[in-house]
Amino acid sequence: MPEWIIVILRSLTLIALLFFMIKWLGTKQLSQLNIFETISGIVLGGIAAIHTIDPNTNFVYAAIGMIIWFIVPYGVEKIALKSKSFRDFTEGKSTVFIQDGKIMEDNLKKEGYSTDDLLEKLRDNNIFLASDVEFAVLEPSGSLSVLPKRENLPLTAKDLGINLSPKKEPQTVIMDGKVLLEPLANLSLNTNWLETELDKLNVAIENVFLGQADSDGQLFVDLFDDHIAVPAPTEMPLLLATMKKCQADLELFTLATENHESKEIYRRNSEKMQQAIDLIYPYLK
Template sequence: MPEWFVIVLKSVILLIVLFFMTKWLGKKQISQLNIFEYISGIVLGGIVAIHTIEPERNIFYGIIAMFIWFIVPFAVEFIALKSKSFRNFTQGKSTVLIQDGKIMEENLKKEGYSTDDLLEKLRDNDIFLASDVEFAVLEPSGSLSVLPKKENQPLTAKDLGLKLAPEKEPQTVVMDGKVLLEPLANLSLNTNWLETELDKLNVSIENVFLAQADNNGQLTIDLYDDKLAVPQPTEAKLLLATLKKCQADLELFALETNNIQSKELYERNSRKLQHATELVQPYLK
């Protein structure tokens, strides 16, 4: 058997084995590496490389070695889930670098952090003054979690005493010109609704590269032809404007009529419509 064919065959086999091992270790292995995962990742890659470029090496020995280096971090992760002390030992603990607005110099030295390192991490969190920080902790993954002081935090609807309507995750309902039924069902919509909305825009499904709908039933689309402009959804805003106009018309009718019963009728319905508008306004903004 030619050596080049052996190298290709072993590369494919070891790559498949490495893929499934990484998949079994879970997504955390990819996003955040602890010490054991970092070491095992390097060693597994080395084993694959050695047994790929040296055809005379027995591939089964390589698979056995890979299995050992797979089972070690897997076992460590399993034990760490059961024991916090073991987890702290293998994965490390968080270290407070700023507490009550004061930089903890001893903790900086302990972690080998310079002042420049700290300021760089703060800039990564869009903070350029250390005095703006109330609390900052260095995570075992190496990222810095920052809590700005209260006066430097952005205002939220809760701070302003506003009650907002609950919002569901927007769903992708068309992808690559094909309708996705499950996302439509998640929003309690169907293909008839989708076709109606596309007809309003004078667009066929086949011309849609991507279409997304929100929980208000507003559809935004992107076409294959980038030169074509598609109007943005305005149904919610138009409905809100229509409600306000109707309420204003009722007030105007009440002012113009001299009939007492008609005036009371207009005023009563104007108040009802104003109340209804206030209730639905958070959903239509």
């Protein structure tokens, strides 16, 4: 068999083997590599590269080496899940750099960080004054987690005493002109609803590049043709405006009628409508 065919076959086999090994090790391997996992990744890649380009090497030895370098980190990871001391040894521990607004110089030196390195990490977190930080810790992955002082934290709806409606994950219901049934079902919606919403926008499904629906039943679409503008959903503002108009009409009827019984009925229903508006307003604004 020609050597170039052997190289191709070895490459495809080792690529498949590497793929399944990394997949079995978990997605953590791709996002947060500790020292042990980094070494394992380098060695696995090296074994695959050497035995790919050299057809004279024993392919069985390559497979054995890769399996060993897979089993060891896999076993280490499983043990680390059950033992914190072992996990601290293999993955490292967090190191506090700033505590109660005070920089811990000894911890900086221990981790080999200079003042410039610390300031750079703070700038990565959009903080330009070390005095604005209440607490900062260097994670084993090398990232710096920062808690700004309370007066430097952005205001939230909770701080302002504002009640907001809960939000669920939006679902992609149309992609490349095709309907995705599972995301629709996740929102308890169906194709009839989708067709109705598209009719309101005067848009055909096959012309939609991307369509997303939120938990409030609003549909947002992007078309293949970028020159066509699609109006934003108006169901929620229209519902709120309609409810306010009904409440205003009831108040007007209360003032217009001379019949005391009718006036009382209009007044009570006006108050009920106002209560309904106050209750649903956070969900519609």
